[in-house]
Amino acid sequence: MHLVIIGNGITGVTAALTVRRLQPGARITLVSAESAHHFSRPALMYVYLGDMRYQDIKPYEDWFWAENRLELVHATATGLDAAVQTVQLDSGAVLSYDKLLLATGSRGRRGTWPGSELTGVQTFVTLPDLELMTRDTRQGVREAVVVGGGLIGVELAEMLAAKGIRVTILIRDTRYWGSVLPPEEAALVQRQLDAHHIVCRYGAELQEIVADETGRVRAVRTTTGQELPCQWLGLAIGVEPNLDLARAGGLETDKGILVDAHLQTSAPNVYAAGDCAQLREFARGEVAVEQLWYTGRQQGETVGHTLCNAAAPRPYRRGQWFNSAKFFDLEYQTYGRVPAEPVPHEHSFCWQHPTREALLRINFRADTLAVTGLNVLGLRQRHDTWAAWLRAGTPVTEVLANLGAANFDPEFFRQYEKVIVASFNQRFPQHAVQLRRRKGLFRV
Amino acid sequence: MTSAQTLTADAPLPEVVGTEKLLLTLVALGLLLLLPAAFDADAYRAHACFYAALALISAGTLGWAAWKYGRRPPGVHHHNLWLRASTSRGAVAWITGIVLTGFYVILYWFSNPDDQGNFGPLNQLVHALDPVSQWLRNRPSDQWFLYGTFYTLAILLMGGRALWKYRHSPYHLIRTGSLIFFQLGFAFLLPGLLLAFQRPEFYFSYFWPLKQEYLFPGTVSYLLKDGGPGLGVFMVFWTAVISFVGVPVLTYFFGKRWYCSWVCGCGGLAETAGDPYRQLADKSRTAWKWEVRIIYTVLVLIVLLTALLWVGASGAVPALEGITQPLSQAYGFAIGSVFSGVIGVGFYPLMGARVWCRFGCPMATYLGLLQKHFSRFRITTNGAQCISCGNCSNVCEMGIDVKQYAQRGEPIIRASCVGCGMCSTACPRGVLNLENGPRDNRYQASPLISADSLRILS
Numbered sequence: 039m040h041l042v043i044i045g046n047g048i049t050g051v052t053a054a055l056t057v058r059r060l061q062p063g064a065r066i067t068l069v070s071a072e073s074a075h076h077f078s079r080p081a082l083m084y085v086y087l088g089d090m091r092y093q094d095i096k097p098y099e100d101w102f103w104a105e106n107r108l109e110l111v112h113a114t115a116t117g118l119d120a121a122v123q124t125v126q127l128d129s130g131a132v133l134s135y136d137k138l139l140l141a142t143g144s145r146g147r148r149g150t151w152p153g154s155e156l157t158g159v160q161t162f163v164t165l166p167d168l169e170l171m172t173r174d175t176r177q178g179v180r181e182a183v184v185v186g187g188g189l190i191g192v193e194l195a196e197m198l199a200a201k202g203i204r205v206t207i208l209i210r211d212t213r214y215w216g217s218v219l220p221p222e223e224a225a226l227v228q229r230q231l232d233a234h235h236i237v238c239r240y241g242a243e244l245q246e247i248v249a250d251e252t253g254r255v256r257a258v259r260t261t262t263g264q265e266l267p268c269q270w271l272g273l274a275i276g277v278e279p280n281l282d283l284a285r286a287g288g289l290e291t292d293k294g295i296l297v298d299a300h301l302q303t304s305a306p307n308v309y310a311a312g313d314c315a316q317l318r319e320f321a322r323g324e325v326a327v328e329q330l331w332y333t334g335r336q337q338g339e340t341v342g343h344t345l346c347n348a349a350a351p352r353p354y355r356r357g358q359w360f361n362s363a364k365f366f367d368l369e370y371q372t373y374g375r376v377p378a379e380p381v382p383h384e385h386s387f388c389w390q391h392p393t394r395e396a397l398l399r400i401n402f403r404a405d406t407l408a409v410t411g412l413n414v415l416g417l418r419q420r421h422d423t424w425a426a427w428l429r430a431g432t433p434v435t436e437v438l439a440n441l442g443a444a445n446f447d448p449e450f451f452r453q454y455e456k457v458i459v460a461s462f463n464q465r466f467p468q469h470a471v472q473l474r475r476r477k478g479l480f481r482v
Numbered sequence: 483m484t485s486a487q488t489l490t491a492d493a494p495l496p497e498v499v500g501t502e503k504l505l506l507t508l509v510a511l512g513l514l515l516l517l518p519a520a521f522d523a524d525a526y527r528a529h530a531c532f533y534a535a536l537a538l539i540s541a542g543t544l545g546w547a548a549w550k551y552g553r554r555p556p557g558v559h560h561h562n563l564w565l566r567a568s569t570s571r572g573a574v575a576w577i578t579g580i581v582l583t584g585f586y587v588i589l590y591w592f593s594n595p596d597d598q599g600n601f602g603p604l605n606q607l608v609h610a611l612d613p614v615s616q617w618l619r620n621r622p623s624d625q626w627f628l629y630g631t632f633y634t635l636a637i638l639l640m641g642g643r644a645l646w647k648y649r650h651s652p653y654h655l656i657r658t659g660s661l662i663f664f665q666l667g668f669a670f671l672l673p674g675l676l677l678a679f680q681r682p683e684f685y686f687s688y689f690w691p692l693k694q695e696y697l698f699p700g701t702v703s704y705l706l707k708d709g710g711p712g713l714g715v716f717m718v719f720w721t722a723v724i725s726f727v728g729v730p731v732l733t734y735f736f737g738k739r740w741y742c743s744w745v746c747g748c749g750g751l752a753e754t755a756g757d758p759y760r761q762l763a764d765k766s767r768t769a770w771k772w773e774v775r776i777i778y779t780v781l782v783l784i785v786l787l788t789a790l791l792w793v794g795a796s797g798a799v800p801a802l803e804g805i806t807q808p809l810s811q812a813y814g815f816a817i818g819s820v821f822s823g824v825i826g827v828g829f830y831p832l833m834g835a836r837v838w839c840r841f842g843c844p845m846a847t848y849l850g851l852l853q854k855h856f857s858r859f860r861i862t863t864n865g866a867q868c869i870s871c872g873n874c875s876n877v878c879e880m881g882i883d884v885k886q887y888a889q890r891g892e893p894i895i896r897a898s899c900v901g902c903g904m905c906s907t908a909c910p911r912g913v914l915n916l917e918n919g920p921r922d923n924r925y926q927a928s929p930l931i932s933a934d935s936l937r938i939l940s
Contacts, residue, residue, distance in 0.1 A: 048870075056932070081871035085489055088565035090761075090876050092489050097870040097889055099766060169489060176494045200561050202496040233555045331869050339932055362867050364910040367557025367650070371867070371912055418912035421865020422928055446864055446915050448906055450652035 039064045041345060042125055042133050044115045044283060045141035046070035047079060048331055049312025049338040051097075053139055054108055056342025064346075066107070067133060069125070071114035073165050075100060080331055082168045083193045087200055118287025120305035137307050137345050140284055140295055141338065144277035144313040144329055146190075153247030158255040159271045162194055171197075171272075179203050179269040183258050185244045186274035187214050192227075192365050194272040195236045206237040206266055208244055208258075219413075220378055222388050223370075226397055226415050230366040239264075247271060277329055279314040292316055294327045300351040301341045309345065311337035317354070323375065324356050332360065358428055359411075360421065368395055373424040374411030376401050384410060387434070389461045391454065398458060400434055407433035407469065417454070418446035435471050438462055442475040493565050505546040512538030520606050532610035540639055547643035556650035558907050560761070560877065568831070569758050575831035583828030590819045593625040601625050618671065620678035627674075633751065634670045637662060640754035647757070653903050653916075657743060661750035669747045682708045684717050687745055689725045691784045692845035694818070696721045698788065698810065699795035730852055736918060737859025738849040739901020746845075748838060751827065752879060753902060756835020760904065763834035763881035773841055773881070773898065780817060781847040787813055817842065836879040840898060850897030858918040859901065861894035863887060866931040867913045874905035874914060888913055891928035 041057055043050040046068045054066050068076075081095035103110050111133075117126035118138070125133045146161020148154050158174050161167055175182070180203065184194045187209030195205045211217070213224040214231070231238055243261040250256035257267045279294040290296045290304035294316030297303055301311045312334040316326045328337070337354060344351040362371045376399060380386060388399040396416040402409045408431035412424055423444040427437050437444075441455045455473055463470045515535035522528040568574040593604040601608040601624070608628045615623035641662045648654035668687035677683050682705055690697035706714045732740045742749045763769075787809060794802035826838030839846050853859060861884075868891070874884035880898045884905045887894045894905075894914075906914040 078870040078872060080869045081873075084871060084873065086493065087559075088490075088493060088495075088562035089560040090872055091564050094564075094765075094876050095870075095872045097872070097885060101767070172489055172493050176492055179494075200496065200559075201494045230555075332866060335866075335931075360865070360867070362911040367555055367559075369910070369912045418864070418915070421867055421930060425865065425930055446862075446912065448651065448653045448903060448915060450656055452652070 039136045039345075040067070040134065041065070041137045041139065042067045042069065042135035043139045043141055044069050044125065045139075045143055045312070045314075046073065046076045046110070047141060047143050047312065047334065048076075049143070049334040050139065050141035051076045052335045052338030053141065053311065053342040053345065055106075056339050057345055058106055058108065060342065060346040065109070067109040067111060067135075068103075069111045069113060069115050069127065069133070071112075071128075074110065074112045075103070077165065079163070082162075082165065083197050086168060086172060086197050115283050116286070118283055118289075118308075120287050120289070120308055123307060135307070138309070139341060139345065140289075140303070140308065140310040140314060141312045141334075142280040142283060142310075142314045144279045146273060147276045147278050148273055149185075149244070149275060151244055151247055153249060153255070154273070156247055156249050156255045156271075157253055158269060159247060159273065161273045162190055163277055171270075175201065175203065175270050181206070181266075181268045182270040182272065183208060183266055183268040184272040184274055186272075186276070187211055187216070187238070187240075188218075188274060188276070189215075189363055191272075191274035192231070194274055195231070196234070196366055198270070198272075199234055199236060203270070204235075204237075206239060206268070207231075208242045208260060209238055209240050210243050212240050214238070216378060218378055220376070220386070220388070220399065222390060223397060223399070223413055223415055226390070226395060227365045227368060227370075229395065230368045234366050277313065279316070279327065281314065284310065284314070299353040300344050301337060301354055302344075302351075309341050311341040321356065328356070330361065358425055360425075368416055369418065370413070370415050371417075371419055371421075372411070372413050373419070373421065374401070374409065374428045376411035376413045385434075385466070387462055387465060389454075389458045391457075394452075396454060398454070400437065402434040403431075406431065407435060409434050409437050418448075420444045420446045434462075435469050438471045439473060440475040441473070490564055490570075495562060495565050501549055502546065505542050505549060508538050508542030509546065510542075512536070512540075512542060516607070519610060520603065522606070525606070525609075528606045529610045532607065536635070540635070543639040544642050547646045551643075551646040551649070558648065558650070560873075560908065563758070563761050569761070571762065571832055578831040579829060582830065583824055586824040586828050589625060589629055590823060595624065604628060615674075618674040618678065630670055630673075633747070634665055636755045637665045637747075637750045640757065641750075644754050644757055648907065651903075651907055654907065657903070658753065660744045661753055664745045665747050665750045681710070681713055682717070684709075685747075686720060687747065689721055689729070689845065691725075691781065691788070691848060692746070692748075692843055694784050694788065694813065694844070695810075697725065698791050700791075729849060730856065733849055733852040733859075734857050737857050737901050737916075738846070738853040738899065739859070739903075739916070741849060742839060742846060742900035743902040748822070748826070748843065749900065752835035752839060756830050756879065759830050759835050760879035761834070761876050762832065763836060763840065763879050765875050765878070765881050765883045769881055776841045777843075777847045780821075780842055781844040783813065783817070784844045834879055834881070836881075836900070839900065840880050846898070846900070850899075853899070854895060854897040858921055858924075859895075860917060860919070860924050861887075861899065861905065862915045862917050863891050863893060863928060864911075864913045864915065865928045866891060867911045868931075869911055871910065873908040873910060877904040877908045879904070884914070891931035893925060893927070895924060 041064055043054055050068055054068055057064055057066060075096050078095045078097055084090045085092055085095060114128040115125050116128050123135050146163040148161060160170050182198045182203050182205050184191050184207045191207055195207055198205045213221060214227045244258055245261050246259040247255055248257040255271045257265050258271060259265050281291050284291050284295040295303055295310040295314050296318055297310050297315045298318055301309050303310050313329045320326050340352050340354045359375055360373045383404050384401050385404055386401045390397045398417060399413040400409055401411040409427055438459050459471050459473045512535045515531045519528050519532035519535055563569045588603050593602040595601050604625055608623050608625055611623040611628055611631055615627050641658055644658045664687045669685050673683045673685055695701045702718050705717045709717050743753060791806050793799055794806035821842045822838045829837050868888040870885055870889045872885050878884050880900055882896050882899060884894060901916055903916050906916060
C-alpha cells in the first residue's frame with residue numbers, strides 16, 4: 039500500500055505513525071508545503087519568545103523519519119485526481135496513491151475589514167506567520183493591537199508584551215473567552231492580563247485598519263469609535279480549514295472537507311482528518327469541525343486504523359472532552375464539559391481562593407450527583423483519575439471525598455482539598471462530604 | 483523557505499533599560515576589579531580591590547535578580563535564552579567559558595605554593611582571604627580556600643537569583659535552600675572548623691565514588707590516625723555507611739534527586755550558577771550514546787581502582803606496589819581535575835551545567851542505576867495532555883529528551899534524571915509531576931493515549 043498524507047501536522051504524523059506500527063510494510067509519504075519536518079504548532083510562540091529555537095519544537099529528531107521509513111516531501115500539493123488516484127505537486131512531480139489522507143489543517147481567518155492586507159497585519163497559526171511576525175515586529179513597534187479574545191489572542195499578547203510592546207486586545211464579548219469560560223474563570227484570567235499590563239477593550243470590534251504612507255498599519259478604528267495607534271495588528275478571530283486541494287479534486291466540502299464517521303470523504307480511498315475535516319454527523323454537544331491539537335491527534339489515530347483495515351473501519355469517537363491552556367502564568371485544565379453558562383438540571387460548584395490564583399469548578403447532575411465536568415485554574419489535576427470519574431458518572435460526594443487522589447500539583451505545593459470540601463459542605467449541606475483522601479496517588 | 487537561523491537571528495529583543503544596565507555594570511566592574519586585586523603590586527590596594535570586587539559582584543548580582551524577576555508577577559519564564567549571546571553560545575558565552583577554563587587550569591596546575599608560600603598567579607587573591615581563613619580555620623589561606631570561597635559565593639549569589647526566579651514554586655524554594663545549606667554548612671564552614679580544631683578537613687556531604695579517595699586505603703588510615711579515635715572512626719564509618727547503605731535506601735524512596743539536586747555541591751553549582759545554561763545540554767540521540775559509553779566506563783574504572791588499591795595495601799600482591807600510586811594519580815588528574823573541574827565547570831556556558839554530572843560522575847552513575855532499577859521514583863505524564871512543545875526537554879540540564887516520553891503518555895524513568903523538577907515547572911500544560919510510588923507498574927503509560935512503539939533511543 040502506498041499511503042500519501044498531505045500535511046505533516048499532528049494529525050498527519052499521528053496517522054503515519056499509526057499506520058507504520060500496524061503495517062510495517064506500507065509505503066508512507068508525507069507532503070508538506072509549510073515545513074520540511076513536523077513541528078509542534080502550539081509551541082510556535084516559544085520560538086518567538088526565545089525560550090526555544092525552531093529545531094527545539096520538533097517532536098522528533100530528523101533521523102526519525104528515515105529510520106521509520108516515512109518519506110518526506112517538502113512541496114505544495116496543487117492538484118488531486120481522485121479518479122486515477124494521483125496528487126500533483128508544485129514541483130511538477132505526480133504522486134500515485136492507494137490511499138490518500140488530507141490533513142491540510144487550517145489557517146487564520148483574516149476577516150473582510152478594509153486594510154487587512156496592509157503590512158504589519160497578520161494572523162498567527164503557521165510557521166510562515168511566525169516568520170512574518172518576527173520580521174514585522176523586529177523594530178519600530180511600540181504599540182500593537184490584537185483582535186480576538188480567545189487562546190491565540192492571549193498568546194499574541196504574551197509574545198508582544200515580552201518584547202516590551204504595549205498591547206491592546208479588542209474583545210467582542212463582555213468577558214475574556216466568554217463562549218467557553220464561566221464568569222469566575224474569566225475574571226481570574228483578567229487578573230493575569232491586568233498584572234501583565236494588557237489593555238482589554240470589551241464589547242469593541244474592529245471597524246477599519248488605517249495605513250501610513252508606506253502601506254503599513256498605523257492605527258485601527260473600533261466600532262466604539264476609538265482610534266488606537268498601532269504599528270502591528272494581530273487577527274486572532276479563529277481559524278478556517280484549508281480546502282484548496284479538496285476543492286481542486288472535486289471533493290464535497292462545506293466549512294471543511296465533509297467526512298463520514300470513518301473520516302472518509304466523498305471520493306473513494308480519500309480520507310480527511312484533523313482541523314480540515316467536517317463531520318457530517320456528530321453527537322449533541324459536539325462540533326462538526328474540531329480544531330484542537332488533541333482532537334487532531336485522535337482523528338489521526340482513528341483514520342490510521344481505518345487506512346490499515348478497510349474491511350473493519352474504525353468510526354471516530356470524540357471521547358471525553360479535555361483541553362488545557364496557559365494564560366501568561368496561569369494554567370488551565372478542563373475535563374468533561376463545563377459550559378460557560380449554567381445548564382438546567384446541573385449544579386455548578388465553584389471554589390476560589392480569596393487572594394491566590396486558584397480556582398476549581400465541578401459541574402454535576404442535580405439528580406444523580408454524577409460529575410459532568412471540571413475546570414481548574416492555577417491547580418493541576420490528574421487526567422486519568424478524572425477520566426475514570428467522568429466515565430463512571432461518579433457522584434460528586436465521592437469525588438470530593440477522594441479529591442486528593444486527583445491532585446497533580448508538585449510536591450510541597452499548598453493543598454486546598456480541605457477548604458474545597460468545607461466550601462462544598464457550606465453550599466450543599468444536604469450532601470455534606472468528609473474528606474478521605476489527602477494528596478497523593480499512593481497515600482490515603 | 484523557513485530557515486531556523488532566520489527565526490532566531492532576526493527575532494526582536496526587548497530593550498535593556500537603564501536600571502538593568504547599571505546593575506550588570508556593577509557585576510562587570512566587580513569582575514574587572516579582580517585583576518588589580520590579583521596583580522597590583524601594592525598589597526593594601528590589592529586587598530581593597532578584592533573586597534570591593536566581592537561587594538560589587540554580590541550587590542550587582544542580587545540587585546539584578548531582584549530587579550529582573552521581582553518586577554514581574556511570580557511564574558516561570560525562560561524568554562530570550564536562545565536570543566542572547568550569553569546564554570546561546572554567542573561571543574559572551576565563549577569568553578566566559580575561556581575565562582572559567584583558564585581559572586581552573588591555573589588553580590589546578592599553576593598555583594601550588596613554592597617554598598616561600600607563593601601561590602603563583604593566584605597569590606594575591608589567596609592572601610587577600612587570610613583574615614577570613616584565620617577567623618574560620620585558624621590558619622592562613624591557600625588556593626583551595628580561595629576556590630571554596632568563590633564556589634560557595636557563586637552558590638549563594640546565584641542561589642539568591644534562583645530563589646527569586648522560581649519563587650512561585652515551593653519545590654524549587656525548598657530544594658534551592660537545601661543546596662545552599664549543604665554547600666555553606668557542610669562544604670565550607672564545617673571543613674574549616676574541623677581544621678581550626680586540628681582535625682582532618684572532611685566534607686560530610688561528599689561520598690565515594692564521587693569523592694573517590696574517601697574509601698582509598700591511604701585516606702582511611704589517615705582519617706583513623708589524624709581524626710582521633712572518635713571522630714576519625716566516625717568519618718570512615720559515615721562514608722562507608724552512606725555509600726553502601728544510605729545511597730540505596732534513600733534512592734529507593736526518593737530517587738537520585740535526594741543527592742544530585744538537593745545535597746551535592748556539584749549539583750548545587752549547576753542548579754544555581756548553571757541555571758542560565760540548562761538549555762544548552764545536548765538532547766540528541768548521539769549525545770545520549772556518548773553519555774552511556776563514557777559514564778559507565780568511569781564507574782567501572784573507579785570501582786576497579788579502589789579494589790586494586792585495597793589489594794595493593796593488603797600486601798597480598800607485591801607486584802602491585804609500584805602501580806597503584808601512579809594509577810590513582812592518573813585517575814585524580816584525568817577524572818578528578820580535568821573532567822569534573824576544567825570541563826565540568828569551564829564548559830558551563832557552552833555545553834550546559836551538568837556536563838560532569840551527565841557524562842562523568844561515577845556517583846551519578848551509581849545513583850542512576852539504583853534509580854532505574856530499584857526506586858519508587860518516576861516523573862508521571864498527565865494523561866493525554868502533552869502538546870509536544872518541547873519546553874520540558876529544553877530545560878533538562880541532563881539532556882533528556884523528556885517530551886519523547888510525555889508525548890507518548892509514558893512515565894519518565896531515566897538513570898540520568900537528577901529530579902531537579904524543572905520539566906514539571908516549565909510545562910505549560912501541567913503534564914509532568916515528580917512522584918514516589920509503588921514500583922509495580924511503574925512503567926505503565928496512560929491509557930488515554932496510544933503510545934506509538936517506534937524507536938526513540940536504541
